[in-house]
Amino acid sequence: MLTVNALCASVGAAAQAHTPAQPQDQVPAPTTTTGQTQKQLQEQERAPAAPIPVEAPEQRAVRYEVRIEAPRNLRELLEKNLDLERWRGNPRVDLEQLQRLVRNAPEEAKTLVATEGYYSPKISSGLDTSGGTPVARVIVDPGVPVTVGDVDIELRGFVPFDKGSAPVDAAALRNRWTLPVGARFRTADWESAKRGMVRQIAQSRFPRAQLIDSSATVDPDTHRALLKVVIDSGPDVHFGALRIEGLSRYRPEIIENLNQIHPGDQYSEAALQALQGRLQDTGYFSSVEVSVDMSSALRTQVNELNQGQGAQPEASSGPVTMPVLVRVTENKRKNVSVGLGYSTNTGARAQANYDDLNVFGKRMKSNVLYEQLRQQARADFYWPTTTSGYSNSVGAGYDREDVRGQITRTTSIHATRAWGSPTLERSLRLEALTEQLTIDDLPTRRTKALPLTFSITRRALDSLVLPTRGYIANLQLGAAPLPILTDEPFVRLYLRGLAYKPLGPSGTLILRGEFGAVGSKDKDKVPSTFLFRAGGDQSVRGYGYQQLGIPVGSAITGGRYLITASTEYDYWFKPPWGAAVFVDAGNAADNFSDLKPKVGYGVGARWRSPVGPVAVDLAYGKAVHKVRLHFSLGFTF
Secondary structure (H helix, E strand, O other): OHHHHHHHHHHHHHHHHOOOOOOOOOOOOOOOOOOOOHHHHHHHHHOOOOOOOOOOOOOOEOOOEEEEEOOHHHHHHHHHHOHHHHOOOOOOOEHHHHHHHHHHHHHHHHHHHHOOOOOOOEEEEEEEOOOOOOEEEEEEEOOOOOEEEEEEEEEEOOOOOOOOOOOOOHHHHHHOOOOOOOOEOOHHHHHHHHHHHHHHHHOOOOOOOEEEEEEEEEEOOOOEEEEEEEEEOOOOEEEEEEEEEOOOOOOOHHHHOOOOOOOOOEOOHHHHHHHHHHHHHOOOEEEEEEEEOOHHHHHHHHHHHHOOOOOOOOOOOOOEEEEEEEEEEEOOOEEEEEEEEEEOOOEEEEEEEEEEEEEOOEEEEEEEEEEOOEEEEEEEEEOOOOOOOOEEEEEEEEEEEEEOOEEEEEEEEEEEEEEEEOOEEEEEEEEEEEEEEEEOOOOOEEEEEOOEEEEEEEEEEOOOOOOOOEEEEEEEEEEEOOOOOOOOOEEEEEEEEEEEEEEOOOEEEEEEEEEEEEEOOOHHHOOHHHOEOEOOOOOOOOOOOOOEOEEEOOEEEOEOEEEEEEEEEEEEEEOOEEEEEEEEEEEEEOOHHHOOOEEEEEEEEEEEEOOEEEEEEEEEEOOOOEEEEEEEEOOOO
């Protein structure tokens, strides 16, 4: 930076010193002053004219090349930051200024490579003007890098303020330090380690923790850096009352009922994030921000700065209570959306959605879906979540499917209670359903049922959008045990699981499985909605959508039992792009002994898109001797 300033000053000084010359075809006229005689004037006219001043030739701008000989990581650093590179192509740089830049390059480079941990480099520079284009060369031998020799982390405060409360685990805090002994001492890593540790502490019990002091003593002779960090915990913070900003159309109960933070609870950023997530999931708000109100603490710090005292460590005399502040921006009350799509399961798709966030105090969600093989209309009404965390809803719908020669028309009304979290969801659903089923020229069959279904879903994934590790499992247990609005009592069990396991730095093993069973005396009186078929993108690839089941005439109908399994290996050769190989197997049948798996296998392409994994598969169905193309976005669960 000093070199750049000197260069700018030099150019500016030259501009100020330059005075435009008078045109050469004009000679200054003789002048007279008071007291001059005529003789003196004649002598002045006969005297030879004074030589016209000639301006010194202006230095020409020079174009030059820069060649840096250094290890790759340092070469890229120098190419981005050396003044030689930054001024290249500037029309104001002449040969003299270029020579100055070359002379200053070693000192600049020394400062830059020190940020990467090299404090004893050997650096030389030179300018080769023998060719048509000058070449500036910088040669860097970085030498031995400096490594961290010792880390001294001093924690001030961090004591339990309440009787019986657990002490802070100082050893665990020190283990979170990310620049350990033996690591190369890079300036960026040093700053990141300090910020990261304060951030991690602030996420726990001490949101007002601050870095009081830090130092790094580098010994170039021993190539070691001694680090010291002093962090003050600040006061122990507890949650206070709830404050809400931004509500105008919706009732405060929408937020208050979702708040599981109680006044006096110990501060936890995880609790704030959980509340923020629950509020975002309601659909009432376009943006949500949940934090503690630190306005009083900020005013104190501002007063200290205004008084010239600087930021002072906060006294840790006892717990501090801070209100929970929720800032929201409300969504539009009414929203209409339309969309087009295509599925290799059900064909081309058109969809329209209409949402109203306040219908008699309830949230309404409705949609109309038209696909080549399926049509659907549905509307649901949701009550605000209760203080106990329950989300209650009622709804009605109509579905029509024409799949594998079986045409079904289903009308239903239902009431649902859901509770839990994104990692552990539970629901209880009571549904009254009537169905009409048509196969070929057979008489239309009408059935009805009133089942109660419990569902639980457990998610333990590293990412809910792009998972690479963990598992997700779902259990559904339903029954229509009484002959009330039910033609045939039955019980139903359905299990599904999906697991991800990394294999090496670039591979992922994906395992998937399903099992289903329906128990009843007369299967034909159970609505086909509760029976099972297999095949398709998310089932057994290599077969059409719901192609595996019980043949009846020209149709494939549902069976009492279902079993599928899949093994897939994804290799990410150039993230986010990858390739896959897989083997699927499964079938549906009326008897457990008839569950003879149909096998499909193939290869596919993968893309980790911002909205979820995209898969394109080419699969061969061994039982049908056909190749099918499958396309899917995300994972359905």
